[in-house]
Each structure stands twice: as C-alpha cells, then as structure tokens.
Amino acid sequence: MAKIEIKNVSVNYFLRKRGDLNKLTERGAVGAEILIGNRFLEVAALKDVSVAIRDGDRVGLVGINGSGKSTLLKLCAGALGHQSGRVIIEGKVSPQFKLGAGLQNKLSGRQNAELKCLYMGVPQGSLKRLVDDVKEISGLGGYFELPLHSYSAGMRSRLVMSLLRLVRGEILIMDEWINAVDPSLHATVGGLQAQLIERAKILLLASHSRRVLEEWVDRLIWLDNGRIRADGPIREVYAEYQAWLDVRGHSTEGSPD
Ligand SMILES: Nc1ncnc2c1ncn2[C@@H]1O[C@H](COP(=O)(O)OP(=O)(O)OP(=O)(O)O)[C@@H](O)[C@H]1O
Known part of the structure; x- marks a missing residue:
C-alpha cells in the first residue's frame, strides 16, 4: 500500500x-x-x-x-x-522532475541509458533488455552508440523521451508532461506514459494543461x-x-x- x-x-x-x-x-x-x-x-x-x-x-x-x-x-x-x-x-x-537531467555529453546514448538504469535501481538481469528497448523506442539506430555531443536537438529529445521506459515506482511524481514534438514519437511516448501511470499506485502530476489533467x-x-x-x-x-x-x-x- x-x-x-x-x-x-x-x-x-x-x-x-x-x-x-x-x-x-x-x-x-x-x-x-x-x-x-x-x-x-x-x-x-x-x-x-x-x-x-x-x-x-x-x-x-x-x-x-x-x-x-x-x-x-x-x-x-x-x-x-x-x-x-x-x-x-x-x-x-x-x-x-527532469527526465534528461544528468545526461553526459561524452557518453553514448547506450552508456547514458545504462547509467540511468543504475540510478533507477534496475536489476542487472534486466539491464541489457531494457537498454535495447530504449534504443528501439528512440529510433536512433547507430546514433545510439555515438556520444551525445554528436546528436542534433531532436535526437537528444528522442533519447530523453525513450528513457521513460526505465521509470518504475509505486508513487509516480511528474512535474511536466512530456509532449513529443516529433509526431512520429507521439504514439510511443503517450503509450509509455500511459503504461507508467497504469502501473503506479499513486500519480501526482502538475500541469497547466486542462487537456492533460482531464x-x-x-x-x-x-x-x-x-x-x-x-x-x-x-x-x-x-x-x-x-x-x-x-x-x-x-x-x-x-x-x-
Ligand atoms: N530554490 C528556490 N529558492 C528560492 N525560492 C524558490 C526556490 N524554488 C522555488 N522558489 C519560490 O517558491 C515559490 C513556489 O515555487 P514553485 O516552483 O513551487 O512554484 P510552481 O507553482 O511550481 O510554479 P511554476 O508553475 O512557475 O513552475 C515561488 O515564489 C518561487 O519563486
């Protein structure tokens, strides 16, 4: 409870x-x-x-x-x-609060996702599968293996949004709703957020958007x-x-x- x-x-x-x-x-x-x-x-x-x-x-x-x-x-x-x-x-x-916080420019998308897994307490046994999921969701292909400083702004936000896959917890606290700017990511990001919310026991969400709140x-x-x-x-x-x-x-x- x-x-x-x-x-x-x-x-x-x-x-x-x-x-x-x-x-x-x-x-x-x-x-x-x-x-x-x-x-x-x-x-x-x-x-x-x-x-x-x-x-x-x-x-x-x-x-x-x-x-x-x-x-x-x-x-x-x-x-x-x-x-x-x-x-x-x-x-x-x-x-x-900030899904993209703590990302390291010198590290690749994969290494950043692995670090995030450690931070989120993902068990070692599921780490590789989850990181591969992040890669697939991001659609970054080979760029997932390159350092972040080589990414365009849009590529970076693809990585940030795909990291939602790693989030877990009973009490989900969100300070901002992640809106996919790129329409091709819209359904995936929306789906990830919906899954997270369904799994959470408590959701706490601050938003200025009536649509998101409703x-x-x-x-x-x-x-x-x-x-x-x-x-x-x-x-x-x-x-x-x-x-x-x-x-x-x-x-x-x-x-x-
Ligand atoms: N680290 C801080 N140092 C000093 N004052 C702060 C700090 N963080 C917030 N405040 C102040 O506390 C008050 C509440 O801020 P808070 O960030 O909780 O508001 P909010 O409702 O989330 O605002 P917004 O919709 O603009 O994000 C504000 O007056 C803000 O200026």
Whole structure:
C-alpha cells in the first residue's frame, strides 16, 4: 500500500538580501509571498498545507506560476526539507522532475541509458533488455552508440523521451508532461506514459494543461500563494480555478504543460 500524508507543513526558501527592498513587496501576477527578515528574505512557498493521498489516487496540481506546485511535488518525493509539520511517505517514489537531467555529453546514448538504469535501481538481469528497448523506442539506430555531443536537438529529445521506459515506482511524481514534438514519437511516448501511470499506485502530476489533467487525473488540488484553495473532483475544482483566472484576466491557453 502506498500513501502520502502531509500535515500542517510550511516550506520557506531563504535568500540573501539584495537590491531595493522597497520594491520587493510589490505583488505581480506570479509567485509566493516575499517576507523581509532581519538578515534574509524569505519566500513562503507552502503555508500550513495538509493533504492525504491514498493508494489508487490520481492527483493533479494547478495554480499560477510560483503558487507552490513544484515545491509540493518535491515534498511528496521526500526531496525537500520543511520548517514545520509532518510528512509521511510510504512506497517507492519515482520522481520525474527532469527526465534528461544528468545526461553526459561524452557518453553514448547506450552508456547514458545504462547509467540511468543504475540510478533507477534496475536489476542487472534486466539491464541489457531494457537498454535495447530504449534504443528501439528512440529510433536512433547507430546514433545510439555515438556520444551525445554528436546528436542534433531532436535526437537528444528522442533519447530523453525513450528513457521513460526505465521509470518504475509505486508513487509516480511528474512535474511536466512530456509532449513529443516529433509526431512520429507521439504514439510511443503517450503509450509509455500511459503504461507508467497504469502501473503506479499513486500519480501526482502538475500541469497547466486542462487537456492533460482531464485525461490523467480525477482529483485536482488548486494551490494559490502557497495554500490549498480547493481539493476535490477535477471538474469542480478546475471550474472554480478557471473562474478565478477569468476574474483576474489570466489565461491558461498557451502555457506549457
Ligand atoms: N530554490 C528556490 N529558492 C528560492 N525560492 C524558490 C526556490 N524554488 C522555488 N522558489 C519560490 O517558491 C515559490 C513556489 O515555487 P514553485 O516552483 O513551487 O512554484 P510552481 O507553482 O511550481 O510554479 P511554476 O508553475 O512557475 O513552475 C515561488 O515564489 C518561487 O519563486
């Protein structure tokens, strides 16, 4: 059984004071509250947040830029300290914040995929088969054996997307939905993501795209200025969020997923 329990958690980021402090309290259309302390600036990214996520839950996060979505995801992945409250995570977490992070330019596609396998804890017995799967999905052919610095941008993104094949874990945390730019990869990447989600016991996905959220989650948490404004069925919460955006003159159209 997997579960995540967050109780009365606050997360602040601390920054050195710099520049014109008077301008820091100006509210824009983004971000969390900036507090000016004696020695440091504090960004109150999450304020007294409580949330319980159970086995089988498919949860989306929405909110304007800087509202705290990634911070909450990192907290749920056990990758972030917190100043107060309690975090309980049960189950193997697979955080997919940046699928292409850590790729080495000097190494070939194959060597990079092998490294990723080690990082993901893939058993030795399945390593070769999985790396060969990555090669086939990528469609890179002989380029899979060449160093990454010889790849075009499109080839690199083919490798990055194919690495989805290696992802495993009971709690799947995604900070971005991977959209295949190349239409020939669209079906494969979509299929890999669907498989991952079906296998996961818990899905947590932040996205600005209503389409992506409606397809993959049934529960939605709306974050605003570090607080949970609503948590419930996706249609209801999204409608509430959209109405709030409309009043503020925000648009979600064209935002990255
Ligand atoms: N490493 C950091 N140091 C200082 N402040 C940070 C750091 N990471 C995030 N913040 C601040 O914390 C707040 C919440 O950021 P977070 O990345 O969680 O927002 P988000 O909802 O994921 O935003 P976006 O939709 O733009 O990705 C923001 O005000 C941001 O400026």
